[in-house]
Amino acid sequence: MKNLSKTELLGFMFLLVTFVNSLYFGFTDEMLFNEHYAQEDGLVENETALMLLGVSLLCIYHLFRGWKYKKILWKTGTVIFAVLFFFAAGEEISWGQRIFGITSGDFFVENNAQGETNLHNLVVGDTKINKLIFSQLLMVVMVTYLLIVPLLYRKTRWVKNLADTFAVPIVAWKHTIAFIACTILVSIIPADRKWEVYELAFGILFFLIFLAPFNRHIFEKKENGAPE
Known part of the structure; x- marks a missing residue:
């Protein structure tokens, strides 16, 4: 922990507090938890x-900071990540529908499992998009990114070059360990x-990964992405 920045340390502390609270409420008062x-x-x-919005804003910060120094593919990757995480943040709160008291349109009332304005709760036939894509497929992608890609990055030159070219943050082992710990803790609640x-x-983990990835040199102010 001695090599962590103050922001990283706060992020990991937030993760720790989250699980302390979750374990306490989950075991002592399920009604309150749910x-x-x-x-x-x-x-x-x-x-x-x-x-999730924080990750998107962090990507935008990296984009503006490196705009003069980085190549088009790096910028493209960074923009894609910014859009993806902004979309994920919007989906999480149904694009502020309940916050602002917005009524869902007929399409979402009829085709959304919760009658909300979002895509991840849509139902196509008898299949819930949330279960098919946002749970099963996304979990496969997350496990691949968090466990397999870090190994390939360290061992395979073309994977390293591809990730660095498109500004893909690579997970450090501290993030992998945290992911495994979180998975175990959630499973027992x-x-x-x-x-x-x-x-x-x-x-939280994605914010920490984009804040200080293993290949943090991709966010340095260099045309070739090499460390300053």
Whole structure:
């Protein structure tokens, strides 16, 4: 922990406090956990949206900071990440629908499992998009990115070059360890809505990864991405 910046340290402390609270409420008062702590538009969901938005803003910061020095593919990758995380933040809170009291259109009322204005709760036939894409497929992508890609980056030259070219932050081992720990802790929480906490953990971890990745030189002010 001695090599962490103050922002990183605060991020890991936030992750720790999140799980201390989640484990306490999850084991002592499941009703409070499900109906208040991790409910729709509750504390956990709003924190998740803020963390995802934070990643998007961090990408925009990197983009402006490196605009004069970086190549088009680096800029393209950074823009894609900024858009993806902004989209994820909006989806998490149904684009502010409940915050601003906006009524869903007919399409979402009829085709959304919760009648909300978002894509991840859409139902196509008997298939929930959330279960198919945002749960199963996304989990495969996350495990690949958090566990497999870091190994390939360190061992395979073309993977390293591809990641650096498109400004893909590579997970440091501290992030991998935190991901594994979070997975274990979430799995033992008895409350039904424990996966909302898992989403928050992902939001915090991704902010930390984009803040200080293993290949942090990609965010330095150099045309070739080499460390200053």
